[in-house]
Amino acid sequence: DAGVIQSPRHEVTEMGQEVTLRCKPISGHNSLFWYRQTMMRGLELLIYFNNNVPIDDSGMPEDRFSAKMPNASFSTLKIQPSEPRDSAVYFCASSLPRRPGQGTYNEQFFGPGTRLTVL
Amino acid sequence: KQEVTQIPAALSVPEGENLVLNCSFTDSAIYNLQWFRQDPGKGLTSLLLIQSSQREQTSGRLNASLDKSSGRSTLYIAASQPGDSATYLCAVRNSGYSTLTFGKGTMLLVSP
Numbered sequence: 334d335a336g337v338i339q340s341p342r343h344e345v346t347e348m349g350q351e352v353t354l355r356c357k358p359i360s361g362h363n364s365l366f367w368y369r370q371t372m373m374r375g376l377e378l379l380i381y382f383n384n385n386v387p388i389d390d391s392g393m394p395e396d397r398f399s400a401k402m403p404n405a406s407f408s409t410l411k412i413q414p415s416e417p418r419d420s421a422v423y424f425c426a427s428s429l430p431r432r433p434g435q436g437t438y439n440e441q442f443f444g445p446g447t448r449l450t451v452l
Numbered sequence: 453k454q455e456v457t458q459i460p461a462a463l464s465v466p467e468g469e470n471l472v473l474n475c476s477f478t479d480s481a482i483y484n485l486q487w488f489r490q491d492p493g494k495g496l497t498s499l500l501l502i503q504s505s506q507r508e509q510t511s512g513r514l515n516a517s518l519d520k521s522s523g524r525s526t527l528y529i530a531a532s533q534p535g536d537s538a539t540y541l542c543a544v545r546n547s548g549y550s551t552l553t554f555g556k557g558t559m560l561l562v563s564p
Contacts, residue, residue, distance in 0.1 A: 337495070366551075375556035376496075376541065389551060424495060440486075441552065443495035 335359075337444035339425050345450045351413040354447045357406055358427030366441060367400055367410050368424040376424070382408065383430075415451045422446045454479045458542055458555035465532055466563055473527040473558045475542030480523045487516050487527050488541040490557065496541065500527070532562045 338357040346352055358365050366381040380390040385402045393400070397416070402408040412419055426441040455478045465471055475485070484503045488496040500509045500516040502525070508517040515528040529536060539559045543552040 376543075376554040378551050378553075381551060426496075440498050440501060443497075445493075445495045448493075 337425055337427055337442055339423075339444040339447050341447060342445065343448045343450075345452065346415055347452050348416055349414045350451075351411065352415045352419075352449060352451075354410040354423050354425075354449070356408045356410070356425030356444060358408070358425070359442055360406070361429065362427035362442070363405065363430040364428045364439075364441075365402060365408050366426040366428075367408070368426065370422045370424060370446070371420075379410070379423075412449075415449075417451045420449055420451050422448050454482075454544060454546055454553045456542060456544055456553050456555035458540075458558050460558060461556070462559040462561075464561045464563065467532060467534060469532050469562075470528070470530050471532055471560070473529070473540050473542075473560070475525040475527070475555055477523045477525075477544050477553075479546065480520050481546065482520065483545045485516075485518055485525050485545070486543045486552065487514075487525075488543060490539045490541060492538075499540075529560075532560075534562050534564050536560060537562050 340355045363384050367379040368376050369379055370376045379392045380400045381388055382402045398412055400410045424443050424446045426443045428441045429439040457476045459474045482504055486501045487499045489499050490496050500511055502509045502518045513530040518525045539557040541554055541557040543554045545552050
């Protein structure tokens with residue numbers, strides 16, 4: 334199993350440009366999470382999907398951020414227009430579905446992250 | 453709103469020492485708590501998961517404890533090794549939700 338795949342691994346762009354980050358979850362996982370990590374704020378959940386449907390996007394900082402999951406094997410996080418304060422490492426994670434009656438939530442598996450620098 | 457705090461922010465120890473990393477959370481109504489390891493430039497790797505009904509979990513040289521009523525967890529690392537050098541993150545999952553709230557982590561350096 335290749336694990337969660339993210340691309341690109343590094344992205345450097347100029348303020349005002351559109352940035353698209355990509356994620357391929359582990360096959361069979363139906364929950365997908367986007368996180369942002371900075372020195373100041375640590376790791377923060379931006380949005381998560383269950384069965385390709387956004388469940389909670391309260392962590393998305395503002396309208397410049399949008400996320401989609403057109404199918405079970407692909408998700409994107411888009412920033413338009415980008416700003417220097419968006420510079421961070423963006424992680425994608427996925428987990429198995431929680432079965433009815435299952436007492437525990439399943440472990441999240443993280444991708445290697447995309448390091449975004451906005452100049 | 454749940455807040456998770458990890459102390460210390462950084463820790464440096466010589467090889468072979470036993471050490472304790474601390475995690476505290478403000479809302480004790482948690483579903484479970486996880487400890488993760490993050491290596492530089494890498495994603496997070498789950499180390500231990502403790503359910504709210506449990507008091508501790510062990511994996512090899514790692515032992516995590518949970519005191520839900522006081523809002524605290526500790527990660528004990530026995531006989532530390534240079535390969536243990538990494539950032540350790542604590543995360544809690546609130547009851548009824550599948551999202552995790554993370555602490556900012558403890559950066560551990562184990563010197564040979």
